Amino acid sequence: MAELSVNGQQVTLSDDPRTTLLDTLRELPGFTGTKKGCDHGQCGACTVLLDGRRVNACLILAVQCEGCEVTTIEGLGEGDQLHPLQQAFVRHDGFQCGYCTPGQICSAYAMLEEIANGEPSDVTDEDGVRLSRDEIRERMSGNLCRCGAYANIVDAILEAGQREESPS
Amino acid sequence: MKPFDYQRIGAVEEIDADAGERSSFLAGGTNLVDLMKHEIETPERLLDISRLELAQIEDGDQGGLRVGTLVTNTGLASDARVRERWPLLSSALLAGATAQLRNRATTGGNLLQRTRCYYFYDTARPCNKREPGEGCGALAGHNRIHAILGASEQCIATHPSDMAVAMVALDARVRLRAADGSQRELPVEELHRLPGDHPERDTVLQPGELILGVDLPAPPPGRHIYRKVRDRSSYAFALVSVGAILHVADGKVGSVRIAFGGVAHKPWRARKAEQALQGQAATEENFLKAADVELADARGYGGNDFKIPLARRTLVAVLRDAARATEESTP
Amino acid sequence: MTNSASIGQPLDRVDGPLKVSGAATYAAEHQLDHAPLVGWIVEATIPTGRIKALDTSAAENSAGVVAVLTHRDSPAQTPFGEPDDEGRFTQSRAMLRDDRIRYHGFPVALVIADTLANARHAAGLVEVSYESEPAVTVAGEDADEKPDELDGGLDADVSRGDFERAYGDADVTLDVTYSTPNQAAAAMEPHATIAEYDGEELWVYTSVQLIGPAVQVLANTLNLDPDKIRVLSPYIGGGFGSKLGLHNEAVLACLGAMHLERPVKVVQHRRHVFHNAPHRGNSVQRIRLGASRDGKLQAIGHDSFMPRARDYAFAEPTGASARTTYRTDALLSRHRVKTVDISLIDSCRAPGHSIGSLAFESAIDEMAYRCGQDPVAFRLANMPDKDPSSGKPFSSHDLAECLREGAAKFGWDQRESAPRSHERGRQLVGYGVASTIRINILVKSTTRIRLSDDGSLIAWANMTDIGTGTYTILTQIAADILGLPAGQVQIELGDSAYPASCGSGGSFGAGSSGSALRDACMKLREKLVDIARKQESLKSADFDGARFERGKLVLGDKEVPLTELVRQSGHDYLEVEGKVEPGEEHEKYSQHSYGAQFAEVTVDRDTGEVRVQRMLGVFSAGRILNHKTARSQLLGGMVWGISYALLEELMLDERYGAFVNRDFAEYHLAVNRDIPEVEIHFREQPDSHSNPLGSKGIGELSISGAGAAVANAVYHATGVRVRNFPITLDKLLEHLP
Ligand SMILES: Cc1cc2nc3c(=O)[nH]c(=O)nc-3n(C[C@H](O)[C@H](O)[C@H](O)COP(=O)(O)OP(=O)(O)OC[C@H]3O[C@@H](n4cnc5c(N)ncnc54)[C@H](O)[C@@H]3O)c2cc1C
Ligand code: SF4
């Protein structure tokens, strides 16, 4: 039986190879935090980490992920303790209806690592990769939010990111 | 999705000669899975190539670079060599899609992604690309995002890739392996076709032919600029894009490469414009002339008429910026 | 005493931790004992006509398929639209009832299978042939039916003074026609329902803004006793009007569940949502303005032309802004509709004002320039002293102050008045303003609360939280009035078993459900005081100055825990009901929230790309119940405004009565990078007439002006006035230098 690991837990894959990673997750009790907004890579609601990188779970067949590590929104905090990004989203009201939120937070989590790795974006200039509002806005553009929480999302990520940069 | 047999390929040699019409290669899946869900693509066999050892970027001959087909768009855009010597390619990649998609999207998959024509995606509508002979929904319909160069009455779709535009300007070559194991090479410029009477064929690839990778020759001198014009500031396909590499010496165009995206069924190498500019003074006037030469045969279909002036203005703006930058960097 | 949970404090959302950890369960995520079957909607591909032949055999034989439900075998239903004396949210939504196609996308079958993959694939195997009938798919200036009434009960036509004469006599006139496109609500959660039926009771887990009407519409459609229907909607992934009523997947899931007596889940695919849930219709708005040479408005004329979906009585009051924003000697506002055979047209965030303000506030800007006046000064010179459309006094009026304060904070005086006078490199820079008003509504609402002897309080209402912050605001109201810590207050919403509330819509949710809760809490306070009065030990206490603090009733220097009072009542808990109803105040006064919004944009002179660089809004919406969530509502509306001004357009293919860009790749919502830093200021002025809380609607306020501020800035940057929204670059290009 093919398996993949979700937040450290082994999950058996459906024997129908048409099943996407997203549907695999959403059919598992306890893993419905990952959302489906479009099912075609056009909204970012399904963003999860696949072997540490953010991806759209709706466009990935689960069979392709055999043996991989998937981290979802449920896997970010430690037990009942919210991850600092999750806390920052609450504090800055980085959401309203909350439907895009798990995707936003997973995306933000990976984005901070991408910046730390020095991976460039469409707005990176000669001065190199830095954590800035402009960088966050471009890098988070793959996560639509119809409630329009964008400015608060940027605030939340900036705060969490700066904390990470200078842990004190 | 139509049911299919899934097969993970461990080595290129496992691809047998009958991997033909009815099978598809699955790389990142960001385009293929999308289209399979709509049953626009209905392979009977899905050959998952994503674990092949084709994900390396290596130094090539004579200052070139060898890019494996499974190198992701993120990997390619972030590679230090690419950023330094082929910044056109890095910029084009980063202007495309989103971080999530670029993390999955592969080099070969990006080249072979299909059009975003609304009618191609709507299976209730006629589309010659989907069903040859049905007619083209876009011709007398909404065609804001459609082609102005090289289209036919059968199809006016565009190729949506940003990366491919840069590759065409960079004279990149694609390495191919046929189902029978034989190999060949092509300029990326010759990979995609114009629609003509067969819009169902996007490229010159034979059934079962596998992209192994893309070779970038050493970059020409000059300033690299990729400019993508789009409705949204991010996460939108190009209405028009221009990739250009311009070298100016003593006020004259030393060398120039230009390609357009969003204007044709393929990334459009603007050879006429290049010719018109060669050796000429790097002036706004000459840039305009070159744009006009290239766009002389351009034609709109109503909704996309604006792309003709847009392509012209964008090209001039890019050349102006590039000229200024090379002048500044050459003492 | 102010604590962090007092009314007005920026308390973090109480449902925040659930939402950021993925633990809030939206409709499709509800867990039953057994996984439900999965339904997939098969859509009609013609705009109107009949099903000629239907072949479901291939689909039925496809792997995993349990049933293919069509009009041939679906459970009995009341004809669509009946009873005709009810409102549109409770009239029958029958589908799969007969062979008639109502619009492109109308369900012709529901394929029910064990898995999503099986259902979706089999749906493609259903073969349908049609007998098409001539369809009307577009409406423009040819709309000539006068609707009985507009949304919100407004009159289709309003006429004050002699418009033609005032307009004819005016020194300066303007006669312009604006248009706005079809638009999608595009809530991120697609419409989704799980239905469960045991032969008697129907349980429906869905995503709906108004729970009461949802029960009734199912009762009416499916001929069921409303008491046997339970609707649950605890978390809603955005609605924006498109989930006011129940929509197609809900009816289909119920039909499937009733047919099979097994639970069925139907989640609309994103492409379905564009036709199987309502959208906002396109509008043509002809605006005629007349003014004296010195810039006093004398005539305001607004003629609105829109489509109306066949058999569905909704007409949007796009004249709302024209009717009430400025003073005028004569006013003429008319609405005409044309019946079309396309999918349902209904309320979308701020019906009337949102697209009405796009056009009207742009036209006002044009008039300011025509009169040679500064756009802010022109607006200020035309403030009304009473509602120009009804003649009623305003309950409060704060627009002028919003404009003044906003202009000062934005730095409006730095702006050159002539268009195209600011540049930054190759970018043309422009600054724009728009007045913002939005009608304030109070809707009948009830609630029940229970204070237990452990000191915890629960409030129940069939209210919903669509992201507006209802759970949080209600927590604050109860905590504040009863002096309880927020952690001891539990708000239970989204269940038809709870007392009837206003539901979420029209920005009336917080004020109405909050006022009902306030009423309940005040009654509970009386009860508690009565119990205390009976206490020997409190005989001499100071009851006049009774306060509720820290979980205690404080009477001067004496205090008694509420838990003790509950125990002394002889019960484990005390329960009371509260309610609110619109009364005289809403008859006597014209009630609105206000704002002034300012935008700075750049327009690329080579490509015409418009980017918003900065936005600022000053808002006056009565008492603010929670500064954090209120700010978010305004922020969200500004994002919509930007998106409406520059991006959004559902493209209708007239040949098929179908929208062509039915996905998020080509229906462009603003993305994060499109949104600049936004500054929001409140002018907090409780309105004693609005409701017992003094709050006013806020969720639809900023959208009623944000887009026009952007559009006016584009004009100021370029000197080009685009009158057909959205302002995409192709419309600017030919006019740029
Ligand atoms: C919402 C959205 C927005 C996007 N925006 C942009 C954009 O702005 N710019 C842009 O350029 N792109 C954009 N994309 C497209 C994206 O870049 C492509 O989907 C991606 O590059 C495809 O790569 P893949 O590896 O996922 O390909 P797959 O989906 O795996 O494959 C695509 C096609 O290529 C074939 N194929 C793949 N690899 C090989 C190989 N080695 N040999 C032979 N055949 C092969 C497959 O059989 C299939 O036919 C967007 C996509 C989405 C969903
Ligand atoms: S333009 Fe091409 S892809 Fe689009 S409908 Fe016509 S044939 Fe199909």
Ligand code: FES
């Ligand atoms: S659900 Fe995957 S991107 Fe929208």
Ligand code: FES
């Ligand atoms: S919070 Fe509702 S879509 Fe983002």
